[in-house]
Amino acid sequence: xxxLEVRGLRIAFGPHRVVHGVDFSISPGEKLALxxxxxxxxxxxxxxxxxxxxxxxxxxxxRFAVQAEAPVPGPGESVAQAEPAAVPDLLQLxxxxxxxxxxxxxxxxxxxxxxxxxxxxxVGEQVAEVLQLKMGMPARDAWQKAVALIADTGIQEPERxxxxxxxxxxxxxxxxxxxxxxxxxxPKLLIADEPTTALDVTVRQQILDLLDSLQxxxxxxVLLITHDLNMVRRFADRVAVMERGYIxxxxxxxxxxxxxxxxxxxxxxxxxxxxxxxxxQEGAAVALQxxxxxxxxxxxxxxxxxxxxxxxxxxxxGADLQLPAGxxxxxxxxxxxxxSSLALAMLGLxxxxxxxxxxxxxxxxxxxxxxxxxxQVQVVFQDPFSxxxxxxxxxxxxxxxxxxxxPELPAEQVxxxxxxxxxxxxxxxxxxxxxxxxxxxxxxxxxxxxxxIARALVVQPRVLVLDEPxxxxxxxxxxxxxxxxxxxxxxxxxxxLLITHDVAVIRAMAHxxxxxxxxxxxxxxxxxxxxxxxxxxxxxxxxxxxxYFLGNQGT
Amino acid sequence: MLGLTDPPKSGSAxxxxxxxxxxxxxSPIHGGPGLGVGAPAVAVVSAVSASPTRRAWLRFKRNRxxxxxxxxxxxLVLLSLAAELVSNDKPLLVVYQGKAxxxxxxxxxxxxxxxxxxxxxxxxxxFIRDKLAEPGNWALFAPNRYGPKTLNxxxxxxxxxxxxxxxxxxxxxxxxxxxxxxxxxxxxSVLFALALTxxxxxxxVLSGAIQGFFGGKxxxxxxxxxEIWGSMPELYLxxxxxxxFAPSVALLLILLSLFGWMGLSDYVRAEFLRNRQMDYVRxxxxxxxxxxxxxxxxxxxxxxxxxxxxxxxxxxxxILALTSLDxxxxxxxxxxxxxxxxxxxxxxxxxxWWISLSTFAVLVLTLLLLTFMSDALRDAVDPRKxxx
Numbered sequence: 001x002x003x004l005e006v007r008g009l010r011i012a013f014g015p016h017r018v019v020h021g022v023d024f025s026i027s028p029g030e031k032l033a034l035x036x037x038x039x040x041x042x043x044x045x046x047x048x049x050x051x052x053x054x055x056x057x058x059x060x061x062x063r064f065a066v067q068a069e070a071p072v073p074g075p076g077e078s079v080a081q082a083e084p085a086a087v088p089d090l091l092q093l094x095x096x097x098x099x100x101x102x103x104x105x106x107x108x109x110x111x112x113x114x115x116x117x118x119x120x121x122x123v124g125e126q127v128a129e130v131l132q133l134k135m136g137m138p139a140r141d142a143w144q145k146a147v148a149l150i151a152d153t154g155i156q157e158p159e160r161x162x163x164x165x166x167x168x169x170x171x172x173x174x175x176x177x178x179x180x181x182x183x184x185x186x187p188k189l190l191i192a193d194e195p196t197t198a199l200d201v202t203v204r205q206q207i208l209d210l211l212d213s214l215q216x217x218x219x220x221x222v223l224l225i226t227h228d229l230n231m232v233r234r235f236a237d238r239v240a241v242m243e244r245g246y247i248x249x250x251x252x253x254x255x256x257x258x259x260x261x262x263x264x265x266x267x268x269x270x271x272x273x274x275x276x277x278x279x280x281q282e283g284a285a286v287a288l289q290x291x292x293x294x295x296x297x298x299x300x301x302x303x304x305x306x307x308x309x310x311x312x313x314x315x316x317x318g319a320d321l322q323l324p325a326g327x328x329x330x331x332x333x334x335x336x337x338x339x340s341s342l343a344l345a346m347l348g349l350x351x352x353x354x355x356x357x358x359x360x361x362x363x364x365x366x367x368x369x370x371x372x373x374x375x376q377v378q379v380v381f382q383d384p385f386s387x388x389x390x391x392x393x394x395x396x397x398x399x400x401x402x403x404x405x406x407p408e409l410p411a412e413q414v415x416x417x418x419x420x421x422x423x424x425x426x427x428x429x430x431x432x433x434x435x436x437x438x439x440x441x442x443x444x445x446x447x448x449x450x451x452x453i454a455r456a457l458v459v460q461p462r463v464l465v466l467d468e469p470x471x472x473x474x475x476x477x478x479x480x481x482x483x484x485x486x487x488x489x490x491x492x493x494x495x496x497l498l499i500t501h502d503v504a505v506i507r508a509m510a511h512x513x514x515x516x517x518x519x520x521x522x523x524x525x526x527x528x529x530x531x532x533x534x535x536x537x538x539x540x541x542x543x544x545x546x547x548y549f550l551g552n553q554g555t
Numbered sequence: 556m557l558g559l560t561d562p563p564k565s566g567s568a569x570x571x572x573x574x575x576x577x578x579x580x581x582s583p584i585h586g587g588p589g590l591g592v593g594a595p596a597v598a599v600v601s602a603v604s605a606s607p608t609r610r611a612w613l614r615f616k617r618n619r620x621x622x623x624x625x626x627x628x629x630x631l632v633l634l635s636l637a638a639e640l641v642s643n644d645k646p647l648l649v650v651y652q653g654k655a656x657x658x659x660x661x662x663x664x665x666x667x668x669x670x671x672x673x674x675x676x677x678x679x680x681x682f683i684r685d686k687l688a689e690p691g692n693w694a695l696f697a698p699n700r701y702g703p704k705t706l707n708x709x710x711x712x713x714x715x716x717x718x719x720x721x722x723x724x725x726x727x728x729x730x731x732x733x734x735x736x737x738x739x740x741x742x743x744s745v746l747f748a749l750a751l752t753x754x755x756x757x758x759x760v761l762s763g764a765i766q767g768f769f770g771g772k773x774x775x776x777x778x779x780x781x782e783i784w785g786s787m788p789e790l791y792l793x794x795x796x797x798x799x800f801a802p803s804v805a806l807l808l809i810l811l812s813l814f815g816w817m818g819l820s821d822y823v824r825a826e827f828l829r830n831r832q833m834d835y836v837r838x839x840x841x842x843x844x845x846x847x848x849x850x851x852x853x854x855x856x857x858x859x860x861x862x863x864x865x866x867x868x869x870x871x872x873x874i875l876a877l878t879s880l881d882x883x884x885x886x887x888x889x890x891x892x893x894x895x896x897x898x899x900x901x902x903x904x905x906x907x908w909w910i911s912l913s914t915f916a917v918l919v920l921t922l923l924l925l926t927f928m929s930d931a932l933r934d935a936v937d938p939r940k941x942x943x
Contacts, residue, residue, distance in 0.1 A: 389853050
């Protein structure tokens with residue numbers, strides 16, 4: 001008997017149809033992954049099962065077998081409440097009945113645990129609240145059970161951590177607390193919506209292992225929603241691939257990964273970044289150079305002393321690096337390692353100590369003499385939604401740099417240069433009528449990132465600082481953007497300072513690599529020697545975590 | 556703007572865009588804003604591709620109440636701006652014994668129209684009226700034959716007089732026509748509110764922008780200054796100043812402006828603090844764009860949402876402030892038509908219901924219209940209210 005059987009699920013927001021008739025099912029204790037890019041409707045599908053979609057029209061059927069037997073080892077407290085052996089349609093349930101199902105039979109964990117946990121309660125209280133509400137436990141028992149659950153999720157010192165507020169925990173610990181909360185009532189189905197996307201790569205692996213072991217122990221079914229195929233390969237039993245509101249392919253993980261049938265699945269599988277870069281030139285000029293670079297921020301001092309002085313938080317500590325012209329220096333590290341501060345300092349946008357030179361010229365912070373260097377070093381940021389001003393047209397955005405650095409250019413030439421640069425990054429009038437007069441919101445993430453690249457390229461720089469250029473993009477888009485960057489480097493001889501947390505991107509792009517942790521440069525050197533024969537323990541951990549996901553791709 | 560884009564010949568006839576359509580689930584884009592040249596009818600279809608301003612206007616129009624409030628309010632303001640043509644004790648044009656006179660532009664002594672005195676003509680005088688009614692003579696009067704200060708010396712009723720065929724809304728306790736007072740008072744109120752809103756917005760945006768954009772010590776110093784400035788007792792200052800200086804509208808405007816910018820400044824500051832660290836500002840810095848240009852082109856346009864939202868509320872607040880100061884006698888100089896002064900007359904003459912009731916009605920109508928407009932405006936500037 002199936003635990004959950006979804007048939008002909010259609011979801012629309014007003015006239016806007018998002019999911020067009022989706023069928024899938026989950027057996028008790030099975031791990032099903034719903035894979036797709038953003039906008040494919042996978043999250044909406046999951047939310048509709050719990051009636052969490054506001055203002056949507058949901059049609060179809062989702063039979064949930066409350067009585068479906070799942071192997072529940074250990075003392076089962078939840079046996080007390082047994083409902084009649086019905087197979088209710090989740091989509092037809094009254095809000096009251098649905099509330100009974102939520103948490104008790106179907107639990108959910110979200111992508112961003114910081115926003116999913118209430119900042120005003122300790123995590124222990126939040127877990128205990130679920131137990132009190134759903135299982136009617138007295139407060140004292142609920143607290144003890146909560147601590148036990150938190151201990152189960154592998155948090156050290158559970159007694160103490162249970163009394164911590166969400167902001168006092170690290171991202172991984174927060175996600176563990178979320179999992180403890182979701183599993184409090186031994187649900188039969190756990191919906192995990194991108195549970196690891198917001199986490200660092202080493203933490204990702206731990207969370208996934210945790211989910212795996214808990215699933216084995218409690219025998220629940222898991223519906224994993226993700227865009228990450230490697231994670232699916234590691235975790236799931238079966239997989240359903242979604243594209244634009246349709247499930248285009250489903251099957252067991254082995255068969256689907258071995259022989260993908262649908263073109264979209266094949267494209268997804270083939271979207272691992274490929275290395276297509278020119279070999280490093282010997283004796284190239286040094287484009288960008290930093291010596292003993294240190295970046296620090298003021299941080300508040302506690303107590304009365306904070307009125308008069310501030311602590312300094314050191315984000316980058318004594319970094320030395322060299323970027324030869326025409327090559328790529330990859331900087332890899334986890335969040336908080338100081339790599340973005342390093343990038344901003346290299347751009348001369350942040351005050352720093354030490355020296356940064358652009359083609360031998362040091363930044364003079366804030367002086368007019370920097371203007372010439374500004375033209376040579378340009379930047380592309382991670383989030384294409386915040387990096388383009390929503391109230392400027394494409395022409396204004398791309399043309400702005402020309403106004404600064406080539407003020408003598410007549411309007412006609414500005415426009416033709418803008419158009420030429422846009423064409424180079426793959427955007428032209430034939431695809432987008434009235435391209436120049438469009439606003440950023442009319443483009444998808446990948447197209448916006450192309451506009452951002454065009455804005456940087458239009459002033460003919462020689463160095464591009466790429467701050468996680470593909471992290472916010474879907475895999476197929478990310479691959480296209482990387483290819484574009486590789487082509488630009490080959491054609492224009494650009495030097496890239498590439499900042500990323502993704503070892504695969506480094507592998508595909510970089511000539512040199514620099515590993516950062518907590519503001520320190522851990523290891524640096526040519527890409528092959530660092531990635532293939534790391535000397536530092538941290539580099540090995542980082543690589544192991546990445547390999548975990550890339551895994552047996554080669555084998 | 557329209558001439559800039561040259562739609563490609565092949566693809567201009569509604570062909571769906573080639574290449575990669577956006578994947579984030581939005582409907583395909585039908586054409587750029589520059590394409591509306593030949594086909595304005597596609598406006599609804601291409602709402603996705605219209606400029607933010609245009610889409611905001613569409614959202615504003617969708618709120619019917621707010622849209623019609625805007626129409627009514629604009630009509631009222633235009634009418635009150637032309638108050639001299641609507642309510643005036645002097646005729647626009649007099650033809651007397653074959654000669655044309657323009658009393659609204661120029662004063663004529665009574666002797667011109669066959670009277671005895673060399674003083675300016677009182678056109679409400681029954682003698683003059685008779686003269687003008689003689690065959691061959693005629694006069695073009697405003698619809699309401701009273702100005703804001705006109706005293707009707709020939710009234711048949713004691714003051715304040717109830718509504719009658721002569722004074723449509725009655726007269727106040729000095730015999731001035733109430734309708735004329737309301738029209739001119741409304742004009743003063745609205746103009747004053749506009750001026751106060753403008754100065755408040757300019758000062759508020761300026762100070763908020765400086766604090767938010769530069770942050771740090773500038774921000775700290777400015778914030779402390781605002782705390783001190785904001786704790787000054789505004790009403791006492793007004794009383795003191797109205798005792799020291801001769802009261803005038805300009806003085807009132809300056810005094811109220813000095814304190815009126817602070818509320819807005821905080822909102823603009825917060826928006827600037829948020830927007831200045833957006834990646835598009837960093838990109839502009841990396842391009843070497845100057846601070847001033849970054850403020851004007853990048854940060855300011857993205858920080859105006861609270862300003863626009865509060866605009867009508869500030870207007871109604873300013874109208875209320877003027878009214879209440881007039882009511883207390885601290886407002887515009889005596890003799891200036893004002894709603895607050897009328898309200899205080901209504902309080903003193905409770906039996907003359909027409910004074911308080913009609914003033915009250917004008918005030919309520921104005922404030923309601925402004926509030927409805929603000930609601931629509933708030934919808935319009937909120938891009939999350941997608942056009943579904």
